[in-house]
Structures are given as C-alpha cells and as structure tokens.
Amino acid sequence: MVASKINKEIGIISAINGPVIKGKNMSSFKMREMVTVGEKQLIGEVIVLEGDIGTVQVYEETEGLKTGEVIIPTGRPLSLKLGPGLLKNMFDGIQRPLKKIQEISPVYIPEGIGLMSIDEKKLWDTTITAKLGDVLAEGNIFGLVQETEVIQNRLMVPPNVSGTVVEVVKNGLYTIEAVLVKIQDEKKEIKELKMAQEWPVRTPRPNAYRRETLVPLITGQRVIDIFFPIAKGGTAAIPGGFGTGKTMTQHQLAKWSDADIIVYIGCGERGNEMTEVIEEFPKLLDPQSGKSIMERTVLIANTSNMPVAAREASIYTGVTIAEYYRDMGYAVALMADSTSRWAEALREISGRLEEMPAEEGYPAYLPSRIAEFYERAGSVETLGGGEGSITIIGAVSPAGGDFSEPVTENTKRFVNVFLALDKNLAYARHYPAINWLESYSGYIKILSDWYEDNVAEDCIELRNKMLELLYEENKLLEMVMLVGEDVLPDDQRWILEIAKIIKVGYLQQNAYNKEDTYVPLEKQYAMLKSIEYLYEKGREGLKLGIPTSQLKDIDIFNQFIKMKYTIPNDDLGGIDRLKDDIDRFYDKLLKKYVD
The missing domain is CATH 3.40.50.300 (P-loop containing nucleotide triphosphate hydrolases)
Structure with a gap:
C-alpha cells in the first residue's frame, strides 16, 4: 500500500550481514532514503546504490530477518521531528x-515499533505572535510555547518557506501537528505552519x-x-x-x-x-x-x-x-x-x-x-x-x-x-x-579581550605566567629524578613549592564539594592572583639569600591548599586575609635578614 501510494518499486532482500542488508530491484530508490525492511518494518537507510542492487543499514536488530522479504521506500531521508517536547x-x-x-516493552526494545518521536497528542499552551498581513521570512518567529519552566520554544518558519500571513488561529491549546498559521507565497501557494517541523539529520540547518x-x-x-x-x-x-x-x-x-x-x-x-x-x-x-x-x-x-x-x-x-x-x-x-x-x-x-x-x-x-x-x-x-x-x-x-x-x-x-x-x-x-x-x-x-574586560586586565598574562611555572617545574622534576632535590638552588626549589600549590590547590577540583564543584570566574582569578602574590613575596626573600626552607611556612601553604574549600564563592574576604597573613610572615622574615 505504501509503495503504490508513492509510486515506487519494492526492493527484495537478497543478503543479510548484521545491520547491513543488500536488496535487488532498487534502481528507483534514492541515496540516503529512509526505508522499512522486512515483515517487521525495521527502519533503515539506503547507503549504497549500484544499478539494480542497493545496500541498506538497518537501525534495529536484524535477528529473524529473511532473504526474500521486502524493502519499502518512504520517499524521504532519515529525519527528525523538531518541536516542543524535546x-x-x-x-x-x-x-x-x-x-x-x-511503556510498550518494559524489558527490551522490540523490533518494528516504528519511527516514533515527540508526543503528537500533548496539548501546548500556544501564543501566536504573527498577525494577518505580516510578511514572514524563513526563520521568523510566528508563535511562542513555554516548553519547560525555564525554556520558551520559539516557533519558527521552516527554512525555504516565506510568505504573507492569510490565516491565524487564536491563542490556546494545540498539538504539535495543528495548523497554526497559513501563509501565501509569491506563487500564490498556501503554506501551513505548525509547531513541529521535520529536518534530515545529515543536512546542517542553514x-x-x-x-x-x-x-x-x-x-x-x-x-x-x-x-x-x-x-x-x-x-x-x-x-x-x-x-x-x-x-x-x-x-x-x-x-x-x-x-x-x-x-x-x-x-x-x-x-x-x-x-x-x-x-x-x-x-x-x-x-x-x-x-x-x-x-x-x-x-x-x-x-x-x-x-x-x-x-x-x-x-x-x-x-x-x-x-x-x-x-x-x-x-x-x-x-x-x-x-x-x-x-x-x-x-x-x-x-x-x-x-x-x-x-x-x-x-x-x-x-x-x-x-x-x-x-x-x-x-x-x-x-x-x-x-x-x-x-x-x-x-x-x-x-x-x-x-x-x-x-x-x-x-x-x-x-x-x-x-x-x-x-x-x-x-x-x-x-x-x-x-x-x-x-x-x-x-x-581571541578571548583575551573578553577576559581583560570582564575578569581582570592581567588575567591572560597571569595565566601564562603560572603555566610557565608548571612547564619549568616539569623540567626541574626530571633533574630531581636524576640528582635529587637537595642539589637544586633555592630559586628552583621555590618554583617546585609554588607549582605544588598550583596543582593541588588550584587545578585539582572536587566535584562533590559544594564550594568547589562550581567556582565563579571572580574567585578563580583571585585564587590564582594570591598564588602569584605568594610566589613574588618568596622571590623577594630569595634575593636576600633566605633559604627556601625558611620561606615556606607550613601554615600559610596549608591555607593555600585548602582555600578552595574554606573561602566561600560569594565572600572572597578570606583571600584578602590570607594576603595579610603572607605580609605579616614575610615582613617579619625579611626584616630579620635585613637587620
């Protein structure tokens, strides 16, 4: 019945190889055409045509399929129904x-259930924004549906469709297949606009x-x-x-x-x-x-x-x-x-x-x-x-x-x-x-301007500086594996200490901690800026000959490791207090060495 309706020949299965089947008598089929295969009407798609022989990939299990069963064309490519309900x-x-x-089969997906999609019976509260006489082009909005509590579905004129509005329904409850607006194109043909539209999956939308x-x-x-x-x-x-x-x-x-x-x-x-x-x-x-x-x-x-x-x-x-x-x-x-x-x-x-x-x-x-x-x-x-x-x-x-x-x-x-x-x-x-x-x-x-305008002027520069420290740390670790950390000069040992904070205190993130699973950009920048502040304070001490062992204060370093948990996302005052602790510790230490 389907074949006679679209005036096409019916293919006959000649070979089955898992999800790939071959059929004869398929010269009138089209490439990428959707077909139904066998008595169960499995959904498939034509992927190869060679004269009278066609190859179809089947999107369902082919167990029980037999040669000699029919392949029926649908006249359209594999397409999606797009509308409210996705x-x-x-x-x-x-x-x-x-x-x-x-609901049909609680345990497994049965074969031959057809190409169902979004619910065609559900009623949607629809507001029509188009008015009689409006000229609508492809992509224009002609109505609105509150699809979920947070997302509004904007009903669009499908691609390659345009015209003047000649008929509009009243606002109310409609299914996705109800005709909401009728437009007349330049050829005086009437086009019906519905909530849902179909689009072939392998063709990008314009x-x-x-x-x-x-x-x-x-x-x-x-x-x-x-x-x-x-x-x-x-x-x-x-x-x-x-x-x-x-x-x-x-x-x-x-x-x-x-x-x-x-x-x-x-x-x-x-x-x-x-x-x-x-x-x-x-x-x-x-x-x-x-x-x-x-x-x-x-x-x-x-x-x-x-x-x-x-x-x-x-x-x-x-x-x-x-x-x-x-x-x-x-x-x-x-x-x-x-x-x-x-x-x-x-x-x-x-x-x-x-x-x-x-x-x-x-x-x-x-x-x-x-x-x-x-x-x-x-x-x-x-x-x-x-x-x-x-x-x-x-x-x-x-x-x-x-x-x-x-x-x-x-x-x-x-x-x-x-x-x-x-x-x-x-x-x-x-x-x-x-x-x-x-x-x-x-x-x-290309994003540097956005970061400079919306986060901080030196955000990208700071990122590059911290990344350089990590690269340097990687080289130093190779040396440490050969000769040990003790032979490294203090400035290089300080890089190792700061890199450890960057890795554990900054780059490592806990998805199960309510403060750390999501961190706003403001806090991300402030955390990294405070690590840079600690690094620079330590470098001041290195210039005075202070050894890394004295520059590293266990309490301050622990605060840096834990600040992602201890400092709330909506109150960054803790980072300022951490900087005050750094100032007190290093000012006292530097004064001791200067005196």
Missing part, C-alpha cells in the same frame, strides 16, 4: 523516546552567517575557564584512557556550563553510565534557575548493547536537535560521549560493506566524517536575525590511552581545545585529570 526527554539514536518504548566566537563558555572548572578556555560556539575534545574521568568531566560541563540548552549524547557508552545520567540529572538543581537541569536538557542514549547503525546516527540526531534550538537564538552545549564508539560503529559498518580499510581498520573517510560533525558547531546569526551558538565537546576513548591512534589524531585536527586526560593524574586522584603540559586552547588570543 526538552526533559530521552531518546535513542534515531529519536525514538525511550520512556514511550518502555543560518544567515557565522559570527566570530568572542565569548567563553563559562564552566566553573578552573583548569578550563582560566587555563584552557572553550569559546561559546567552539569545539573541544576530551581524550583519555579508561578510568581517567572523561564522563565525569563531561557531566560537570553539562551541569555547570552557562549554555541555555544541553544536548547530551551517550554514544556507545556502557548502560550503567547512562543510568547514572538518567538518575542524577533530574535531581540536580540548575544554578541558573534553581529548577531541575532536565528543564533545559535533551538526552540521547545509544548504549553499547544497542544496534550499531543507530549509534552511527546518534551524533547527527544530537547535533540536529542542537541546531534547532540554536536557530531560536539559544546557546547550546552538545556533549558527545564518546566519539570513539561512534567511529567504531563506522568501522564495523565499513567492514560489513567490504570497503578498503585505512589505518587501524577505520574507513578512509573517517577524517571527513569527524570534520563534518565538528563543523556544525559555531556562533551564528540566525535566519530570524538573532544570535545562537553550538559548542561541541566530544570525548575520545583511545585504546590504552594512546593519543596517536586515528580517532584522537584526526579529532585533534578539527578542534580548537584539546583537554588531554592523564591516567597518572587520575590514579593519583587528581581530578579533573587534565594534563596541563599536553592540553591547549586555540581560543586564548
């Missing part, structure tokens, strides 16, 4: 709501133009905000071996970053990690609103035991949802955990397609696929004239922590922030385990 929801890799699936990324994404994590900042609308990678804290770091960024919308993609991760996200996020209070963080979050879960083809599609699902909210004028932060599992899905499907493998078995097009994904980040002028952004932060899981493997190496080419997680730091319980020697941020230069 937030507070959790989807699988092809946007099927997991809560709804659980924007007016890209803007420069001049504002940082504030995360409350000191090692990121001050040392390796991420621009709002930028790209970042968090590579690290097993147990180094990739997921925990992304959780912290999802919880505390100052983005308006969070899209979290659990791509091929273990089920227990996604369970932790599901249980933890609703309980977490959003620091911006005091409500649950789920009020502005979309979760996409495609765990390691779910179909591998859907894992490959999951990051496109996530970034398409992110673009939808970006087009409303929101700042979106997208967390992909982990892109290595996504690349492994590419590798498995490529192997089943019998494609020529490249390095470590990955397909030759791996770099271009990674680039396509990160390219969809950015700060833009929307079609409607607003400002929106997508910041993409992808975790990478190199086997054995080897950063020279293909996924990490290629990701490094396309991101501007590289937050390298270190297993030695993780094993030493130093979290976030971001290695300050291997990490970098390409946004320092």
